[in-house]
Amino acid sequence: MKLENRCLVPADRATTWDLVLDLPKVAPCVPGLAGLAPDGENRFTGTLQAQAGPLRVNLSGSVRIVAQDAEKGEAQFLLEASDRRIGGAVRTNIDLRLIPKSEDLTELVIVTDTAFMGHLGALGQPIIRRKAAAAVEEFARNLAGALRPAG
Amino acid sequence: MIDFQLHLPNSLEDAFALLEQYGDDARLLSGGTALILQMKQRFAQPGHVIGLRRLPGLGDIGETADGGVRIGALCSQRRVETSPLVAGRLPLVAQAYRQVATPRIRSMATVGGGLAHGDPNQDPPPALIALGAAAILSSAPDGNGNNGGQRILPVEELFLDYFDTDVRPGEIITGLVIPPAPAGSGAAYLKFLPRTADDYATVSAAAVITRDADGHCREARLVLGSVGLTPIRATAAEDLLRGQPLTDATIRAAAATVPAAVDPLEDHRGSVDYKREMAQVFARRAIEQAAGSAAG
Amino acid sequence: MAQRISLSVNGVSHERETPARRLLVDFLRYDLGLTGTKEGCSVGVCGACTVLVDGEMTASCITLAAAVDGSEITTIEGLAQDGRLHPVQQAFIDYGGFQCGICTPGQVMAAKALLEVNPHPTEAEIRDWMMGNLCRCTGYYKILESVVKAVGAGLDSGSDSGSDSGAGASQ
Structure with missing residues (x-):
């Protein structure tokens, strides 16, 4: 399932880039993400809690920075996680693009392509789309908060 | 289904104690038509299931002092549908419960369980919201700073999100209170059911219209089901009707605000646009029918 | 546990x-x-x-x-009492209310439940009640006819229509 979400954050591209590519630092901005720990080069493990309707998902797995190009402002991540209790897993390719809008405004384009396996496939796509969009909005709000100059 | 421990408390106090003890790992079971299905699909995997069927005194239907109806949470939906008291006082409620699934499911499913389920596709909530009904949420004496109290929560405020309700940790829905229908009011619940008779609605609409002495609309309540993450009250339509003569033009103008008020999910019953349009059509018909039966 | x-x-x-x-x-x-x-x-x-x-x-x-x-x-x-089938069971046999038979026990139980709350349902009431019992062979007309006849036979009269080859309804 492919989703594209966009959001604006109040910082220039370089500042935004430095934050979003520093996964331990950006982790608190990701709704439901916890316990992020480095596990080899450009790879981190952690857990992600999400709820869509009756289904409460506790995913544990890893996220890896597959490619990054600071000049273009583009990065690719691979997220692989499973919920053993539910008996399901996700594999998500995340394409992130940062587009400078002005000196203190950057647009994030987040394209996720997710394969749902096992029981996670049983949820309806429309509700997942809606929840994913809401999660990205929350991420953007958190990110904007983190980027806003203190004081 | 993942294994779990089943508890069958004999009193509300014991049920509260179990909820307190097991917290997030516990789910309440009444008729089971929702929870057991979710557990079979592994959507819900509680370690503890607290069955409520032995709790005394929660299965009755009675009248309230103001002429409304009070329904115990463990009352089956079929009992509501067939209750002479409900049919006499609040025919809209009987009609809405009668639309739920099949007689077998209605014999199993309970009023409280249906509310706690928080499924926006159910039939009763739009009718209950249109009538101004409230859920009774009970909790143990030391819970949330109350002293063993009851929280009376309008059904309109119960549903927070898709399958998510404002039933707080430690609370159990113990009843439903529905005020008497306003004098001079008419009501309708319409369920658009193009597929099979036991399906969820593609869209549903409940309307309660009260006329004043001139026959104008004094009060209007319009609630749509199956077209959002929760039931949706169409307040813009209500505002356009209030104080107006109930003509074809005013009713159509009110219904025309409905597509913008709803927020449907696409599924095998129809696209988002189709559901928006059907919501308008069924809103109009529900208002017409309610207005037609409202006595000036 | x-x-x-x-x-x-x-x-x-x-x-x-x-x-x-x-x-x-x-x-x-x-x-x-x-x-x-x-x-x-x-x-x-x-x-x-x-x-x-x-x-x-x-x-x-x-x-x-x-x-x-x-x-x-x-x-x-x-349902059978003292070797006599319930009138609903008998009617399903007499009027061919089943084909492959897998839905039949459920159909019979639903019909029995109906007659207990409403001993004299109209055909519309029977249809409405029985809509929650699906028949994969789509033998609905015969099922409906069987329930209608069981109503006609009456619950008190028991099964007096002759055949006692009724095991089919419960296997």
């Missing part, structure tokens, strides 16, 4: 250790050997698993056996 439960099934009481997750349909079929109750859709929709729990029509495929501990259960095996 296993718990000790006690159920009265067709008037006979049974005590068993059973896991909490044991569904009533499995308890009846595998623990008690009462295979008349069938499992169709497993999600409470098709009606094949219909039994009565304390007189109420119930989908045994979404009911935990342990959750109805202490209840009285009636299954298709409990």
